Amino acid sequence: MATSNLKQTLGDLNKESFISLLTKIIGESKFLQNNPPELIPEEDRVIKHVLDCLLPYSTTTGGPLIVNHVTYFPGRGNLIVEYPGTQPGKILSFVGMHMDVVTANPNDWDFDPFSLSIDGDKLRGRGTTDCLGHVALVTELMKRLAETKPKLELTVVAVFIANEENSAISGVGVDALVKDGLLDKLKGGPLFWIDTADKQPCIGTGGMIPWKLQVTGKLFHSGLPHKAINALELGMEALKEIQLRFYKDFPPHPDEQVYGFATPSTMKPTQWNYPGGGINQIPGECTISGDVRLTPFYNVKDVMNKLQEYVDYINENLNKLDTRGPVSKYILHDENLRGSLTLTFDEAMSGVACDLNSRGFHVLCKATEEAVGHVKPYSITGSLPLIRELQDEGFDVQTAGYGLMATYHAKNEYCLLSDMCQGYHVFTGIIAQLED
Helix, strand or coil: CCHHHHHHHHCCCCHHHHHHHHHHHHCCHHHCECECCCECCCCHHHHHHHHHHHHHHEHHHCCCEEEEEEECCCCCEEEEEEECCCCCCCEEEEEEEECCECCCCHHHCCCCCCCCEEECCEEECCCCCCCHHHHHHHHHHHHHHHHHCCCCCCEEEEEEECCCCCCCCCCCCHHHHHHCCCCHHHHHCEEEEECCECCCCEEEECEEEEEEEEEECECEECCCHHHCECHHHHHHHHHHHHHHHHHHHCCCCCHHHHHCECCCCEEEEEEEECCCCCCCEECCEEEEEEEEEECCCCCHHHHHHHHHHHHHHHHHCHHHCCCCCCCCCCEEHHHCEECEEEEEECCCECCEECCCCCHHHHHHHHHHHHHHCCCCCEECCCCCCCHHHHHHCCCEEEEECCECHHHCCCCCCEEEHHHHHHHHHHHHHHHHHHHC
16 A cells, blocks of 8 residues: 555544543553552553453454453553554564553642543643553554554554563563563564654663662761761762762763763762761761663673772772861771772663664654654663663664653653644554555
């Protein structure tokens, strides 16, 4: 089918149907919050509404859609929906529409986060931007394919996922689907990960390395500072040294300009804790936590090894570390006592640089320009779980999204209906180009 004819057949987003579905899905968002162990999302609540839309068009009722509800943990399912084409191996997929949300405190919002409300073009509620709006949008796309039944060589697949990020339960989503080979055939064509924002191709994301630096000194009275090892001072000076070494070893990379990253790799503290005590006590311990945001041109394991090297060097050379005043010290020789640093990491993830020479990238750019009016790919050091692993497995991963970055994970979250309509046209433009 010619590109123009196919786009005409698929038409515009059915706004009434989209809003109806999104209303039902946002109505479940209270039970989709992901903050274990207290809040475990129940993605099957979303799948029920998606199935209500799509099962009437499934092969079980004589329709064209092949629907597969895959569950690895009770209540936390995934849904694979396929509109089959006639040419084996010719395929495209929309993946990444996760069915959980970040937490929301209704007391902090100007409107109810757990129900959809409409204010002009604004569709308001938790998950409208990330990522329940995309769930409803891709559902409407698959429904339209099933309704109009265009004869395509191209197979179109949608994969709605249970989210791995922050999950107390591993192996529930994309990682399990990949492990079981259920996504293998998607390697035959572009995979569009629909989980970003602002309607433009997101061509690069950052890796993240959460770290924790435990500092041990010696607690003592603040009137006798020469008998203490001030854990706060040791932590501050050690962190300064670690940061200086990090930025020397991992400076801005030339490819960051090519991909349009707003920032280079960064290593910084975000939390500081100590056990408490009187104002007249010099603390004997504290913990500094933070993260590394790493552009995808550096290797996560290399950075982790380097950070450990920095800490090992400081521990062995405390006498070379800057102090704070004439009696500040990190070694008490008369007590044979030394301050110490211990570095630990939580689970790290790698960033991704999308292939700018791939068919998928060029198709996405053209479809975006036609639907939105311009195309300006961008990159961020925010992290998306799993897409680097998919790329390493041989998938041509491209990323996009049609919510608003300004409300991503924010209170008073909303998306724009007009943006979702343009997103629908991007999808139909992608299908039309790849069919040709």
